Amino acid sequence: MKLLSIQLNNFRQFRGITPEIRFAVEKPRNVTVFFGTNGAGKTALLNAFTWTLYGTFTRGFILPETIVNKAAIREASPGVVVDAWVELKFEHNGSKHKLRKRKSVVRITDENELYSPRGEDEVTLFVAGDDGHWRAVTQGVADVIGRVLPVDLHTYFFFDGERIERIVQPNESEQADIENATKKLLGIEILERAEKHLNYAKQHFEKELREIGDPQTQELIDKITDSDNKLTANKNRALEIARNIEAFRNQKSETEARYRQLNEVKTIQQRRDDLTEDLQKRKASLELARQELATHLNGRAYQVFLGEAITAYKDMVETLRSKGELPAGIKRQFVEDLLEKQRCICNRSLSLTEAPDALRAVEDWKMKAGLADVEETAIRMSGEVKQIEQGVPEFWRLLDQYEVKRSSDRQEISRIELELDEISEKLRNSPKEEVALLEKKLIDLDGRINVLLGELADKKHENQHLESILNELNKNLDTFRVNEERQILAQRRRAATFEALARIRESCNLFEISFRLKLIQKIRELFGKISFKPFTPDFIDKYSLGLIESAGGASQRVPAGQGESQILSLCFIGAMIAIAREHHAQKERLPGPDSSSYPLVMDSPFGSLGPTYRRQVADHISILADQVVVLVTNTQWRGEVEQSLSERVGKAYLFKYFTPKEEFEKEVIDFRGHNYELISTSPNAFEYTEIVEV
Amino acid sequence: MTEEQNPVEPLKREPKEIREIITRVLKLEGERLYQKQPHVNEDIIKIIKEEIR
Numbered sequence: 001m002k003l004l005s006i007q008l009n010n011f012r013q014f015r016g017i018t019p020e021i022r023f024a025v026e027k028p029r030n031v032t033v034f035f036g037t038n039g040a041g042k043t044a045l046l047n048a049f050t051w052t053l054y055g056t057f058t059r060g061f062i063l064p065e066t067i068v069n070k071a072a073i074r075e076a077s078p079g080v081v082v083d084a085w086v087e088l089k090f091e092h093n094g095s096k097h098k099l100r101k102r103k104s105v106v107r108i109t110d111e112n113e114l115y116s117p118r119g120e121d122e123v124t125l126f127v128a129g130d131d132g133h134w135r136a137v138t139q140g141v142a143d144v145i146g147r148v149l150p151v152d153l154h155t156y157f158f159f160d161g162e163r164i165e166r167i168v169q170p171n172e173s174e175q176a177d178i179e180n181a182t183k184k185l186l187g188i189e190i191l192e193r194a195e196k197h198l199n200y201a202k203q204h205f206e207k208e209l210r211e212i213g214d215p216q217t218q219e220l221i222d223k224i225t226d227s228d229n230k231l232t233a234n235k236n237r238a239l240e241i242a243r244n245i246e247a248f249r250n251q252k253s254e255t256e257a258r259y260r261q262l263n264e265v266k267t268i269q270q271r272r273d274d275l276t277e278d279l280q281k282r283k284a285s286l287e288l289a290r291q292e293l294a295t296h297l298n299g300r301a302y303q304v305f306l307g308e309a310i311t312a313y314k315d316m317v318e319t320l321r322s323k324g325e326l327p328a329g330i331k332r333q334f335v336e337d338l339l340e341k342q343r344c345i346c347n348r349s350l351s352l353t354e355a356p357d358a359l360r361a362v363e364d365w366k367m368k369a370g371l372a373d374v375e376e377t378a379i380r381m382s383g384e385v386k387q388i389e390q391g392v393p394e395f396w397r398l399l400d401q402y403e404v405k406r407s408s409d410r411q412e413i414s415r416i417e418l419e420l421d422e423i424s425e426k427l428r429n430s431p432k433e434e435v436a437l438l439e440k441k442l443i444d445l446d447g448r449i450n451v452l453l454g455e456l457a458d459k460k461h462e463n464q465h466l467e468s469i470l471n472e473l474n475k476n477l478d479t480f481r482v483n484e485e486r487q488i489l490a491q492r493r494r495a496a497t498f499e500a501l502a503r504i505r506e507s508c509n510l511f512e513i514s515f516r517l518k519l520i521q522k523i524r525e526l527f528g529k530i531s532f533k534p535f536t537p538d539f540i541d542k543y544s545l546g547l548i549e550s551a552g553g554a555s556q557r558v559p560a561g562q563g564e565s566q567i568l569s570l571c572f573i574g575a576m577i578a579i580a581r582e583h584h585a586q587k588e589r590l591p592g593p594d595s596s597s598y599p600l601v602m603d604s605p606f607g608s609l610g611p612t613y614r615r616q617v618a619d620h621i622s623i624l625a626d627q628v629v630v631l632v633t634n635t636q637w638r639g640e641v642e643q644s645l646s647e648r649v650g651k652a653y654l655f656k657y658f659t660p661k662e663e664f665e666k667e668v669i670d671f672r673g674h675n676y677e678l679i680s681t682s683p684n685a686f687e688y689t690e691i692v693e694v
Numbered sequence: 695m696t697e698e699q700n701p702v703e704p705l706k707r708e709p710k711e712i713r714e715i716i717t718r719v720l721k722l723e724g725e726r727l728y729q730k731q732p733h734v735n736e737d738i739i740k741i742i743k744e745e746i747r
Contacts (some may be wrong), residue, residue: 193723193734194716201738493746500715503704508700 001148002091002627003599008691010069012044013657015688023599024650025627031648034631035669036655037678041689042631045655046603049158052101054151055121058603060159068180071686073115081118089560092148096128099145130203146549149576149598150184152177152582156573157598157625161605163567168545168568170562177631178543182515199500203228205494210487218478224473224502231466238459247453252445255438265427265435272423272575278414281559286409288557293402300395303388310385317378325377333365474498478603516543522575523568528625530567530616532573537568545572552568563613570617573600574624581626600625606636618686634669656690658682711745718745 005022008014024032033600034040047061057064068084076082085102100121105115125141126134131637142151151155155177183189203225210221211337259269320326339362342350350359429438478495516539523545525538535558549558560568560612576599604615605621619640621628632641652671660682667678671694682688705716718741722734 038710190723191722197723197734197738198719200735201742204735204739365746372737376715489746493742495743496712496715496746499712501717503707503712506704507701510699513699514699 001599001631002597003601004089004091006045006048006089007087008045008048008085010072010082011048011067011086012084013039013041013684013687013689014044014691015069015071015464018691019693021691021693022651023627023629026650029625029648029650031621032627032629032651032653033645034629034638034653035634035637035671035676035678035694036631036689037331037633037657037667040655040657040678042603042633042655043160045631046158046601048086049088050154051599052088052099053145053149056154056155058155060160060603068115068686069107070114071684071688073107073684078107080107081105082107082115090148097144097148098126098128099133099141100124100126104239146430147245149635150181152181152184154453156181156576158601159573160603168565168572175541175543176519180514182574186511186515186583188508188511191504191511195501195504195508198497198504202497202501204499205490209487209490209494212484212490213482215479217480217482217487220477224470224477227466227470227473231463231470232314233457234463234466238456239464241331241452241456241459245449245456248445248449248452249568252442255442255445257437258438262435267422267432268427272420275416275420275423279413281557282409282413282416284546284557284654286406287415289402289406292623293399293406294399296395296402300391302471303391303395310389313381313385317382320374320378326378330365330368332366335362338362338678339366379481390397460555486644488577518579518582519572521577522578523571526571526574526620527567530571530613530620530621531641532562532612532616534563535564537571551597566609567617570605570621570624571664574575577625594631597626599629600603601625601629601631603631604633604636605630606632606641611640615644621645636665636667641646654678654692656680656692656694658686658688660685660687715742715745 002025003023004025005020007020009017024030034042034045043058043060047057049066050056050058051067068082072084073082083102083104085100087098087100089096089098091097100123104122106118108114108116123141125135125137125144129135145151157371163318183192184640206221207226210218213221256269256273259265259274262269314650338344339350339359342360344350344362348358350354350362351430352359387607424439424443427435428443430436430439476499480491482491511524520537520539527535527537533547535549537545539549539556547560547568548562549556549560577600580598600621606617621630630645654676655670655678657679658681659679662681664679668675670676671680674694676694705720706713719738722737722741727733
């Protein structure tokens, strides 16, 4: 997808029809920049994209229900319909698309309300034919857009830079979103659909087989159906539990947020927040140490048990030595040559008739000479044995080191937990009723979450058991002897469907494994280019990212600061785009989103970065995506970002903000040697923004 | 399972009739991916019946 242009009418701050804003498309000047002061409409423009394409808004977009420009409504007479619309033009696989979305409201004269909504939002999509004429797409507009850039993926391509750290620490439902997005990206969705429908076909053939089968076949099929139903019910329950846990966790965060507002307990809650964060870090560190310990044990623990074998080996070598068989000192081939020539090196004959004693003596040497191979092996093995022996103390040393670390983590965890308990106790007994009630609610929520987590673990365990039973039953059914021709056919069809299902599941798993692997490789590659810190990104959980420091051999998780989290998020997005692009270029692929080119629209992407990171991000921004649109304030732009990006800017626009206030601080942006005012006085009582190309 | 295993490999494995079923089912799903109600169940049963006679 290439963004060509956008035009707005009465959309939020933008009053009336803006000019058609064209975007820079081709590299190297593939960056379009918008300058605007705070509140001038940067976030509004970002949301003009998401609203038009998907009907969604970013988190930072306040009052999403008020899309139509207020001044336009106020100026309209009662009963008059006022429209806001956005027209977006983009190119997809060579053809131009024009998408228009309209929202209408009616001006009313109510004391409290300015307008009332009027009908549904209207969406129209046109595609340009080869003759250049626009043709309307009458059905399935959302489907067409879904093929261009799937809705689950859009948050990676249109994002609010001030909130992007969240991408690297997703909660459960956000992790699920990433998983869905991944499926769309790689076309795995098609496999999932096939799985669902083949399952239906399998049941169909089972039913057929049951109808014509003998009582034993029927019994077997009934068992399969029964286990299948149980498994489905369990899986649904597990999903429900996960949703409930998520809901309780949300309630918990809301309650905690309320604490942070209460003056009496603000500081205590702050302390609790800090402790909770420490606790999580410690737990993560403990888990990491556990994994490292497991790797250590898997790789080296065997050495400890080799003591006896090593002694036996040494004894054997020593015995050979004392018998003079080691070192062998003479090659078998040499002795064989002498025997063949029937003459010794001392020129004595080695013929059986002439000198049988001499011949026997030399033949004895042939046996000893055979040990030359043994000697060679002995030398090589001695080296290895020595290494193993030396490795044992090192093994114990590292083991002790891990234990020390684990025990310090455990101690710290119990200390933190104790302090958290004390805080909770204090709050529960607070003389202030609201505080005591809030705390009781928190304890109650924690209790519920724990119960649900327990149930979830049980269900998962139960499902594993059910799956193995089902596997066994299915095998039995496939090999079950049936006689009648019709039965044989039904059995074969069922078996084939079952096999096809198993392959599709296997393929799904492999796709996920290879995707995660590719994703982390790409993220590391990009992070290595942008960050100057010696850290390596890694997955801590399914799709949440952390940083690992691997200086001096032992790797350790390090806390990612806000800057690093933002960089990680950008790398995550860049990696997603790179994978989508590569996937498209593959010959052998599943039908997924049909794009080889992706845009990146970023609101304030340099928000909380220090100067070095700002430069690094700006330097690499155009390698992240094929087309980049950045929305920045004056302070975000000037300096490093300006120096790095200027050469790559193909189009630049100004959000000229008009304020009704008489006194305001002037803001001027210097772009390519010209000064532009970002704020001016409004000629009327309304604030609004105009877009001007510079 | 190795990390290098090609995710598409299980879909292409012998025997031929299973491979054919998978290929045809995926093609059908692909064609109807963006339809709200794809109604593919009966067509899939037909594919299996055709491949396994």
